[in-house]
Amino acid sequence: ELFVPERGDLDGILVGGPSPTKDEFLDGDYLHHELQDQVLGKFDVAYTDESGLYDLVDKAEDALADAEVMKDKQEMEEFFKELNQGDLATYGFEPTRKNLVMGSVDRLLLSEDLRKDVVVYDCGDAEAFEFVDQREDTPEHTCDDGSTAEVVEREDAIEHLMNIADQRGTETKFISTDFEKGEQLKSAFGGVAGILRYSTGV
Template identity: 90%
Template sequence: MSEEGEPSDRKKYEFRKVIEDLKDYEGSGTQLVTIYIPADKQVSDVVAHVTQEHSEASNIKSKQTRTNVQDALTSIKDRLRYYDTFPPENGTVLFSGAIDTGGGRTDMITKVLDSPPEPIQSFRYHCDSEFLTEPLENMMADKGLYGLVVLDRREANVGWLKGKRVEPVKSASSLVPGKQRKGGQSAQRFARLRLEAIDNFYQEVAEMANELFVPERGEMDGVLVGGPSPTKDEFLDGDYLHHEIQDKVIGKFDVAYTDESGLYDLVDSAQEALADAEVMKDKREMEEFFAELNGGELATYGFEPTRRNLVMGSVDRLLLSEDLRKDVVVYDCGDQEEFEFVDQRADTPAHTCDDGSEAEVAEREDAIEHLMNIADQRGTETKFISTDFEKGEQLQSAFGGVAGILRYSTGV
């Protein structure tokens, strides 16, 4: 899916890094404060809430916890002064508290995330021994736009699955008569009228779905259809849907209910198909990479070869494992720079230059940011690859989490 306004790969990675850092922090007792502020929440109301919480914190029995909570709230209140009447687009999230740094020591931190990847839905104030990151993690989960249809011969509902959020949109009830015919009607005539009513209802459901889905067909990742058998089979086999929407159907599933709750049941039943559809994008990238690796000349892998190709501008797509957690250490070796690829938690290693001299460390930075900076400068597209399938896991385990598909062969 490529929605207008969707955050870039770089933005997604930066948010993911911040979330990982926040999840590592711990506080002694309930003294880490998290506040989620939606875009339509007046800052003055938030300030009033924080002021009230600061006052109530004076009742905390532990002096250290009381002091830390009040200091965190004061820091948040100071940050809120930078906003006008409302927070930025999509809202803002503030984190503040005294985190444990070991040896009985703490360090007060305050972090602000403006305009997260998706709009914040509601105001939340949270005070605990950990920062509240789950809403942000849900925003960073794999996204998708799927059309949903559930129907039987009595009713139907149509809606969206946007990311993890189900949105019911339209519903319809049928005039299909029951299987028992009314008195005075021949069995043949009754059967014909019933089939006509079923056909008319299927057309009505298809019209609802087409009106909703066709304008978004370029952004949709697929369509899911649910209901009892044989209803859903008749509906799909009858080609009632617009041909472009019919082509996007990725599965049909048995669903007992066809009211709004049926849309949620449909998503639950389709989890395996949804996971396969999401990871298929990554699979296609890796299949192309392995095809070039085994029979072509347009594959590069490993940090140093891929970096050299990036600098040359020969990489069309940079493939990075989502589980890559490495740093790049840049060493000053006189008239040139040399590099080492190291674990993020490892100490910076000593390095001997090619000429035998002892190198000085010029810089150490996140490997993904290092490579993406070069990719941005060269017009190279960056793709993050999941490890939830075999070839994605091989990118991490066998190729160091870094590979690329070239524009042209370089021999590097």
């Protein structure tokens, strides 16, 4: 009963132990029925001390990876549904950043293979931004009045966006590229997207 109220916060349950013991545990009435659905797998583990826990995690590596990809797929399915049928999707660096600053992003979706920097420029009464490959030199930026902007800073795009997300109470999700829609996030949307709390028109 201990974990039932927190079941929504559980990513999954791994069960390990000697063959008969773990089977008896799962077949018996030891685990609440709502937690049974969150069992990712059962694994043969010889020890019941701390070393047994490490052994369990090692043996469950594939199951854990599959569970992570499944969660990523659910996030991307929701994103594409909103993109095609709704109005709660944002993508690309500039629109997603604007929505983040507004506090309208519920979940920030970042490709785990994102390798970009954000260059911040001073244009007098406003800041400007460039989204550049990490291997590129820092480009010059022309302000709206035609003047050349001064570089304020250059930082990793993930850190830049996550800092804003943290300030606005937005959850950040890193999306694997090991499935088609995860690869599309990187290749078609620049590795940056979001699911909104409400429509902003941005």
